[in-house]
Amino acid sequence: MKYRHGFHAGNFADVHKHVTLLSLIAALQRKDKGFLYLETHAGRGLYDLGSAATHQGAEARLGIGVLEKAPGANPQISAYLSAIERFRPPSPEEPPHYPGSPLLAAQALRAQDRGWCFEIQAAECRALERALQPFPRMRCECTAGYRGLLAHFPPAERRALLFIDPPYEEQGDDLVRAIAAIDSALQRLANAVVALWYPIKDEAGLAPWLTNLADRLSVPALVAELWLHPRDARVGLNGSGLLLINPPWQLDAAMRQWLPELGAALGAARQGGTLVRWIAHEQH
Numbered sequence: 001m002k003y004r005h006g007f008h009a010g011n012f013a014d015v016h017k018h019v020t021l022l023s024l025i026a027a028l029q030r031k032d033k034g035f036l037y038l039e040t041h042a043g044r045g046l047y048d049l050g051s052a053a054t055h056q057g058a059e060a061r062l063g064i065g066v067l068e069k070a071p072g073a074n075p076q077i078s079a080y081l082s083a084i085e086r087f088r089p090p091s092p093e094e095p096p097h098y099p100g101s102p103l104l105a106a107q108a109l110r111a112q113d114r115g116w117c118f119e120i121q122a123a124e125c126r127a128l129e130r131a132l133q134p135f136p137r138m139r140c141e142c143t144a145g146y147r148g149l150l151a152h153f154p155p156a157e158r159r160a161l162l163f164i165d166p167p168y169e170e171q172g173d174d175l176v177r178a179i180a181a182i183d184s185a186l187q188r189l190a191n192a193v194v195a196l197w198y199p200i201k202d203e204a205g206l207a208p209w210l211t212n213l214a215d216r217l218s219v220p221a222l223v224a225e226l227w228l229h230p231r232d233a234r235v236g237l238n239g240s241g242l243l244l245i246n247p248p249w250q251l252d253a254a255m256r257q258w259l260p261e262l263g264a265a266l267g268a269a270r271q272g273g274t275l276v277r278w279i280a281h282e283q284h
Contacts, residue, residue, distance in 0.1 A: 009047035010060030010098040012266045013240035015067055016226045017165065017197050019080045019262060020242055021101055023255070024161055024195060025108045026079070027248035034112030035159035037138070038152060040145025040181070041166050042102045042117035044124040045131030046087065050095025060098055063266065070265035074258035077265075083107060101163060103131055106138035113137060114157075118148035146181045154189040165197045175209060182245065186219065193246045200239030203231040210279060213243070217280040221245045224255050226263050228272040239272065252276055 008014065028035050049057030057065070064084060073081065086107065087099040099107075102117045109115055115138035119125040125142035132138050141148055149162070162185055166174040178196055185192050200206060210223065227239025244251070255276045263274040 008059050009100070010049060010057065010065070011063040011237075012059075012066075012226070012228060013063075013197070013199070013237065014060075014098070014100075015063045015080075015266065016224075016240040016262065017195075017242060018101060018104055019076055019258070020224060020244075020255070021163060021195065022080050022083060022104060022108060023076045023251065023258075024193060024244075024248065025105060026076075027251055027254075028159070028161060028193065029108075029110060029113075030248075031159075032112070033159060034110065034114065034157050035161060036152065036155035036157055037105050037109065037113065037115035037117075037161050037163070038149060038155075039102055039105065039115070039117040039163045039165070040149055041164065042119040042124075042128055042140060042145075043100045044119070044127035045100050045103050046127075047098045047100065048095055049098055057096070057098075060096075064098060066267065067262070067265050072261075074261050076254065076258045077262055101165065102128060102138060102140065103135070105163070106132055106135035109135070109137040111137070115139070116141065116148065116152050118143055118145040120144050146177065149181055149185060153185050153192075158189065158191075160185075160189055160192045162192055162194045164195070168199055171199065171201070172205075179213065186245070190219070191246055193248065194244070196243040196245075198241045198243065199237055200225060200227050200231055200241050201237060206231075206241075214279040217245070219246055219281065220278070221280040222247055222252055222276060222278045222282075224259060224274075224276045226259065226266070226268060226272070226274045228266065228268055228270075230271055233271075252278070 117140045128140050168174045225241040229235050229238040259274045
């Protein structure tokens, strides 16, 4: 596969998924008992926004770059911005860096939590190993993510957060593989919290997929979406979606507060929008 997370590091979709990820971790940490964080498509961990690999941070300027300049912030958004700031180079003359989800999660883990992340591309995995050296609670392995998932589920803690962010070079196939992996994980640990990121590119294909998925899910699930362009526009990536399975208690209420604020800061008011919607077994 040719996909590299770095091409899109810090863009609006990264901002959406990473605010959500840190909110999920914080919600799970309301309980003292530890949990396993597991990520299937990890990338290299830290991205130089001055490099050619990130197009000199072109997409980041319309994502994290915009959010950092937005006035006011919800506590969840502020927590994300604080986490990003910890990875900035000490000298303002150095190009900024953007941490991927493995580093953001690793930084947030407590002593009783632990993490595993997987990256199949050797060069990216080696870079991830170096980036994770300061974080002994998180380990990485150079293998296919779904294979790694099967090797580590169910965890001894009996609590887990599974984060799946596939490349979507072939969107239909990637969705099928992701849902199969989620099914397998839930068979091993029925209460696992799962976050699956998906792109919003083609509303005609996305809507029936979500409908079919809702019909077969036997656990609580909601979707949280943020789009900057009309959902069926032909601009490439119109929006960012997250399928959240077994979401922590009242996560939906919190997201209904901060997601519109995040969308407004990123420019969704012009042609886009946000939503948080239960698709299966709403919590009461």
